[in-house]
Amino acid sequence: MALLAVKLLMFLLVISGKPGSAAALDDCVFLGEEEKNSLYEDGDVVVGGLFPLHYSPLSSLISFCPGFSSRALRWMQTMAFAIQEINQRSDLLPQLKLGFHIRDSCDDIPVSLRASLLLVNGQPESCAAINRTVSSVNYYFLLFQVSYFASCSCLSNQREFPTFMRTMPSDTFQVRALAQLVSYFSWTWVGVIGVESDYARFAIQLFLQESVQYGVCAAYTHFYPVTLSQQALDELLDMSSSKVIINFCSESEMQGILREVRRRNISGLQWITSEAWATAKSLWEKSADLLTGTLGFAIRRAAVIPGLKRHLTSLNPAHIHKSAFLAEFWEETFKCRLNGSVNKHSHGAVSYLDRPPCDGMEDLNDVYSPYSDVTQLRVSYNVYKAVYLVAHALQDMSICKIGKGPFLNGTCADPKNFKPWQLIHYMKRANFSALGEKISFDQNGDPIAYYDLLNWQRRPDGSLHLVKVGFYDASSSAGRSLVINDSAIRWPLGKQAFRSVCSDSCPPGSRIARRKGEPICCYDCVPYALECSRCSEDTWSNNARNLCIPKTIEYLSYHELVGILLCVASVLGAFISISIIVLFHTYKATPLVRANNMELSFLLLVFLVVCFLVGLLFIGEPSDWLCRIRYPAFGISFALCISCLLAKTAVVLMAFRATLPGSNVMKWFGSNQQRASVLLGTAVQVIICLIWLLTSPPHATSNTDYHSATIIIECVTGSEVGFWCVLGYIGILACMCFVTAFLARKLPDNFNEAKFITFSMLIFFAVWITFIPVYVSTAGKYTVAVHIFAILASAFGLLFCIFAPKCYILILKPEKNSKKHMMQR
Numbered sequence: 001m002a003l004l005a006v007k008l009l010m011f012l013l014v015i016s017g018k019p020g021s022a023a024a025l026d027d028c029v030f031l032g033e034e035e036k037n038s039l040y041e042d043g044d045v046v047v048g049g050l051f052p053l054h055y056s057p058l059s060s061l062i063s064f065c066p067g068f069s070s071r072a073l074r075w076m077q078t079m080a081f082a083i084q085e086i087n088q089r090s091d092l093l094p095q096l097k098l099g100f101h102i103r104d105s106c107d108d109i110p111v112s113l114r115a116s117l118l119l120v121n122g123q124p125e126s127c128a129a130i131n132r133t134v135s136s137v138n139y140y141f142l143l144f145q146v147s148y149f150a151s152c153s154c155l156s157n158q159r160e161f162p163t164f165m166r167t168m169p170s171d172t173f174q175v176r177a178l179a180q181l182v183s184y185f186s187w188t189w190v191g192v193i194g195v196e197s198d199y200a201r202f203a204i205q206l207f208l209q210e211s212v213q214y215g216v217c218a219a220y221t222h223f224y225p226v227t228l229s230q231q232a233l234d235e236l237l238d239m240s241s242s243k244v245i246i247n248f249c250s251e252s253e254m255q256g257i258l259r260e261v262r263r264r265n266i267s268g269l270q271w272i273t274s275e276a277w278a279t280a281k282s283l284w285e286k287s288a289d290l291l292t293g294t295l296g297f298a299i300r301r302a303a304v305i306p307g308l309k310r311h312l313t314s315l316n317p318a319h320i321h322k323s324a325f326l327a328e329f330w331e332e333t334f335k336c337r338l339n340g341s342v343n344k345h346s347h348g349a350v351s352y353l354d355r356p357p358c359d360g361m362e363d364l365n366d367v368y369s370p371y372s373d374v375t376q377l378r379v380s381y382n383v384y385k386a387v388y389l390v391a392h393a394l395q396d397m398s399i400c401k402i403g404k405g406p407f408l409n410g411t412c413a414d415p416k417n418f419k420p421w422q423l424i425h426y427m428k429r430a431n432f433s434a435l436g437e438k439i440s441f442d443q444n445g446d447p448i449a450y451y452d453l454l455n456w457q458r459r460p461d462g463s464l465h466l467v468k469v470g471f472y473d474a475s476s477s478a479g480r481s482l483v484i485n486d487s488a489i490r491w492p493l494g495k496q497a498f499r500s501v502c503s504d505s506c507p508p509g510s511r512i513a514r515r516k517g518e519p520i521c522c523y524d525c526v527p528y529a530l531e532c533s534r535c536s537e538d539t540w541s542n543n544a545r546n547l548c549i550p551k552t553i554e555y556l557s558y559h560e561l562v563g564i565l566l567c568v569a570s571v572l573g574a575f576i577s578i579s580i581i582v583l584f585h586t587y588k589a590t591p592l593v594r595a596n597n598m599e600l601s602f603l604l605l606v607f608l609v610v611c612f613l614v615g616l617l618f619i620g621e622p623s624d625w626l627c628r629i630r631y632p633a634f635g636i637s638f639a640l641c642i643s644c645l646l647a648k649t650a651v652v653l654m655a656f657r658a659t660l661p662g663s664n665v666m667k668w669f670g671s672n673q674q675r676a677s678v679l680l681g682t683a684v685q686v687i688i689c690l691i692w693l694l695t696s697p698p699h700a701t702s703n704t705d706y707h708s709a710t711i712i713i714e715c716v717t718g719s720e721v722g723f724w725c726v727l728g729y730i731g732i733l734a735c736m737c738f739v740t741a742f743l744a745r746k747l748p749d750n751f752n753e754a755k756f757i758t759f760s761m762l763i764f765f766a767v768w769i770t771f772i773p774v775y776v777s778t779a780g781k782y783t784v785a786v787h788i789f790a791i792l793a794s795a796f797g798l799l800f801c802i803f804a805p806k807c808y809i810l811i812l813k814p815e816k817n818s819k820k821h822m823m824q825r
Contacts, residue, residue, distance in 0.1 A: 037324050038118075039080060043099020044416045047083065047390055048119035049383075051076045052107035053325060055252040065106040067252060070371035071282070071379075073329050074312060075148070076102050077371075078380040081311045082387035093395055096415050104325065107252060144424050146389055148382035151275060152199045153206055156444040163424055165445035167385040168299065169474075171199070173449030174275055175206040177297050177472035178246060180482045181272070181453070183214035187244045187500040188521045190272075193222045193236065194248035203248045203274065217502060217521035228256040237264060244500040246272040251280035258287040270491075270498050275299055278454055279376045284464040292458055293492035297451035297472060302381035302435055304374070312372045313364040331355070333369050334362045376466060385434050393426035449474035453482075457490045508544030540709050551704070555621050555713040556781035556788075563619050566788045573612035573795055580803050581605045587810050592817045600648050600674060605803070607640040611795040615788045627698040627715035632689040634791065635726035636682060641798060642733040643681030645757055647674045649740040652754055685729055692722030703780070712780040727768075734764055756801050763797035 053072045054065030083098045101119055105112040147155070147166040155161050156170050182190055192207060194200025204221055211218070219242035224232045237260060247254065254277050261269070267289075273296025277283065284291060317338070320326035327338055336358040364372050374380075400412035406425055407413065413422035431440045441447055453470035470484035491497060506512055506525035513524045528546060535541055535548035542549050557563050584601065587593050593601070614637050617630040651674060696719035703712040717723040738761035744754035771790040778786055809816050 037104060039076060039100065039102040039323055039325065041080070041083070041099045043083075043087075043097045045096065045394065046099040046101050047079075047387065048116075049076065049079050049100060049102040050105040050112060050115055050119070051079075051102065052250075053104040055107040055250075065104075065108065065111070068328060068332055069282075070329060070333070070369050071280075073325060074371045074373075075380055075383050076325070077312055078305070078308060078383045079387055081305075081308055082384050084311075085307065086387070086391045092391055093398065093415075096394060096398065098391065098394075107250070144420055144427060146386045146427070148386045149276075149379055150199075152202050154198060154202050156446055158444055163420065165389070165427060165441065167382040167389065167439075167447055169449035169451070170444070170446045171203045172206060173472070173474045174297055174451065175203055175210050176474075177451055177453075177482060178207060178272065178274075179210040179214050179216060180472070181295070181297075181484075182211070182216050182244065182246075184482065184484060185497045187270075187498070188216050189219050189242050189244075189500050189502040190216065191220050191222075191239075191242040191245040192218045192248075193220075193224065193245060194274075195250070195253045196223045196225050199276075200248040207246070215521070217519035219502070224253070224257075226253065228253065228260075233257070233260040237261065237266070242500055243268060243498050244270045244272065246274070247277075248274040249276060251277045251283055254280070254283055255286075258283065258290055261290055262287065268493050268498075270295070270500070272296060273454075275451065279378055279466060281370060281373075281376075281464050281466075284456070288458060288462065288464070291456050293490055294456035295469075295489070296454055298376075298454050298466075299378045299382065299452075300437075300450045301452060302377040302384070305377055305381065305384055305435065308377075308380070309372070309374045312374070315364060317358060317360045317362070329371065330358065330362070333364070333367060333371070334358060336362070381435075385439055388432065388434050389427060389430055389439070392430050392432045393423055396426045396430070397423065453484060455489050508542070508546050537704060538711060551709055551711045553713060554710050554780055556619050556784045557621070558619055562781075562785050566785065566792070567616060567619055569792050570612050570615040570788075573792060573799065574609045577605050577609045577612065577799060580799075580807060581609075583807060583810060587817070590810075590817045592806055592809055597648055597651055597674065600644050600651075600678075601803075603678065604641060604644040604648075604798075607637060607644060608795055608799055610637045611641060611791065615791050618784050618788045618791075622700040622713055622715045624699045627700050628693060630715065631698050631717065631723065631726065632693065635685050635689055635730065638730050638791075638794075639682045639685035639733060640678065641795075642730060642737055643678040645760075645798070645802075646681060646733060646737040646740060647677045649737060649744055649754055649757055650677070653740055653744040681733060685726065688722070688725050688729060692719055692726070695719060696722065698723075706779045710780075714780065714784070731768065734761055734768075737761055738765070753802060756805060760798045760801035763801065764794045767793045767797065 051072045053069055053076065055067040055069060079102060080100055083100050086092055087097055103115040103119060105115055144163045145165070147164070147168060149168055150166055151168050151171045151174060153170050153172045153175075155164055155166065156172070158164075182188075192204050194204050200223060204223075208218055208221070220239050222236055222239060224236050233256070236257070247257070249257075269290070271291060271294040273294060275297055278296035278298035315326065315330070317330070320330045321338070330336075331338060335355055337355045338358050394415050397413050397418065398415045400406070402412050403410045405412035407422065413419065428441065428445060431438075433439065439447065449472070451472045452468050453472065455467045455469045457465045457467050459465045467488060467490075469486075469488045470482065472482050474481060489497075502519065502522040503524070506523075510525040510527050513526045514520065515522050515524060532545070538551055539548040540551050541547070556566075558567060581602065584593050584598075584605070588598065610633075614630070614633045617626065617633060620626070698715050698718045700713060701716050703714055704710075706712055738758065741754045741757040741761060767790050771786065774786050775783060775790075
């Protein structure tokens with residue numbers, strides 16, 4: 001029966017009335033000496049407690065347990081403290097006094113059962129006749145049990161254990177956390193061991209089921225006896241084929257395993273603890289080098305229980321003589337002998353007669369002991385919550401109103417004389433707060449699971465530092481329940497986690513072949529058969545030719561260096577053009593600006609701003625609408641610029657022709673005619689672009705022909721004829737402008753622009769003649785970059801050749817900006 005698991009025998013019993021008050025026990029004789037092996041305080045309701053104060057029994061027939069646990073004594077004292085704290089409160093059970101009766105379970109099943117009967121009877125076992133024992137056992141199984149340390153998932157079965165509750169989460173949640181932990185670090189080959197008990201059996205069974213969904217395999221599973229013989233240790237350690245080992249046991253069994261590990265000089269093991277020994281600092285004292293880097297889940301820690309530290313350290317020689325527990329702890333802690341100490345304590349402690357007598361000046365504040373260490377209040381916190389669960393259930397029972405009660409005909413229960421099943425009703429519905437935490441239970445009597453992930457690290461002084469490196473919260477959504485801070489973890493060896501796999505991942509070009517009769521984590525790698533399949537258009541084969549991977553997307557982006565430089569150049573050109581417009585507007589009344597057709601100069605500068613900004617349309621991911629804008633915008637903007645230049649040169653040339661006798665040619669080159677010539681020259685380009693857009697417009701496409709690993713997103717012209725017509729028409733206008741300017745280059749005028757226009761046209765021709773072969777021979781984003789470069793270079797050529805000399809005079813040689821200087825020739 002699962003009730004016989006050792007960890008289950010750490011619980012609290014709720015006893016209505018005083019122990020030993022049953023009429024059937026009236027003929028028992030109280031022996032007295034046995035009560036020194038317990039802690040007792042009377043009350044209206046007495047809460048019994050069993051704690052593993054001693055361990056490693058030498059015999060199951062006698063209570064002779066040599067190992068003493070100061071940690072368990074702290075749990076005992078926490079129970080007593082919680083009950084005394086409740087008795088002092090005015091808002092909780094003001095009309096009821098709680099008592100306690102605490103005994104040692106010796107971490108042993110027979111001793112635990114005997115202690116349980118003593119708690120119920122209130123008498124030593126020498127009083128227990130057969131009939132009374134049977135009666136007591138029946139009464140015992142009717143009592144409600146609240147465990148502070150039993151985590152076996154078997155106890156969630158309310159049909160089999162209807163009177164059981166706990167403040168310790170079920171192993172179901174711990175196992176899920178462990179499975180996710182080993183999966184997180186890619187440990188797919190782990191050893192799973194545990195002490196021969198229901199606790200370990202159920203936990204390992206659950207782990208093997210849970211780990212399958214994470215692809216984790218057990219390298220071996222092994223159960224070892226509570227009392228570890230050399231043969232048992234040999235069987236355990238001879239099968240260690242994995243460096244990562246999960247161990248479901250308590251600290252007493254772990255001590256024996258660590259001794260054998262040291263004897264065999266085994267190192268480099270990654271221990272994964274169960275919650276039973278995740279905070280067992282006593283293991284560190286002799287095995288620090290073997291446990292460095294250990295990982296494990298521990299139950300929720302209470303930051304502080306107010307007043308507990310003072311209660312624990314308030315012990316003095318006047319108090320400890322009342323209990324053999326306290327006397328043994330005192331002698332063990334201070335290495336001295338109390339007056340009246342015998343050769344052997346009644347619980348089996350070794351003789352202290354060879355030690356000096358205690359002088360009465362000992363102080364627990366002057367020494368370190370796990371008993372007074374309140375930095376890791378985990379099990380102690382569970383004990384504290386268990387006591388408060390009982391108190392709140394009794395409180396709910398005490399405020400019940402007759403006629404509205406939960407029992408037959410609306411009756412209520414008497415908090416001082418209740419039936420066990422009546423208390424069960426209230427405890428299963430308990431919902432309260434303890435130290436700021438909301439306490440509630442599910443339908444199985446289990447609390448909401450929350451674990452701290454602890455890493456065992458060495459401090460500079462060699463002591464143990466339990467570092468929280470993560471947590472598991474069962475109430476969180478799937479995939480978010482486990483949180484780990486990898487950078488805070490210290491590993492047994494090196495700076496990263498072990499690799500623990502049965503078979504390494506198969507290399508490219510091979511596949512997994514399962515080994516018959518072995519776990520799924522163990523396999524062979526065999527080459528693929530020579531069968532090929534074609535990748536889709538947007539993917540291509542990797543170097544190993546065993547996987548289709550996405551192709552690289554390529555276009556001229558604002559985020560790459562070339563795109564950034566061209567963008568800056570475009571914006572800079574537009575800024576300079578706008579600055580010249582501002583400068584010319586400031587000096588618009590001066591001879592220099594008024595000469596050579598001021599209106600056309602301003603129009604030319606505006607159109608140059610547009611030319612510079614058109615370059616930005618060529619940067620970024622192409623789309624259909626962007627492609628249909630960029631080419632017409634390029635063609636029309638340059639047609640406007642060249643048309644303005646053509647009009648300016650024609651006016652200069654005709655102006656000097658008009659000085660000949662009898663010539664009236666200038667009437668055809670007035671302001672209106674100049675504007676009309678610009679519009680006419682541009683209108684032809686607009687018509688070409690409209691025909692192009694209506695017949696076969698440019699559009700975006702994905703080009704995969706140039707490079708197999710790259711998808712080039714680009715604008716295609718749609719109609720090559722349309723593109724070259726646009727470019728050709730710009731060339732025709734440029735040729736006309738060049739010829740006109742060349743003819744007017746030597747006309748007598750200090751401000752004659754014809755020679756500067758001639759130079760600008762030469763640069764224009766050089767740029768675009770070079771552009772054609774480069775444009776045809778490049779592909780992808782470099783084609784776009786060449787196009788933008790040609791636009792910017794020709795625009796800068798026009799800007800600087802025509803306007804730089806004028807800006808030089810306006811800014812640096814203002815004395816030349818006069819009508820006198822202009823008319824010198």
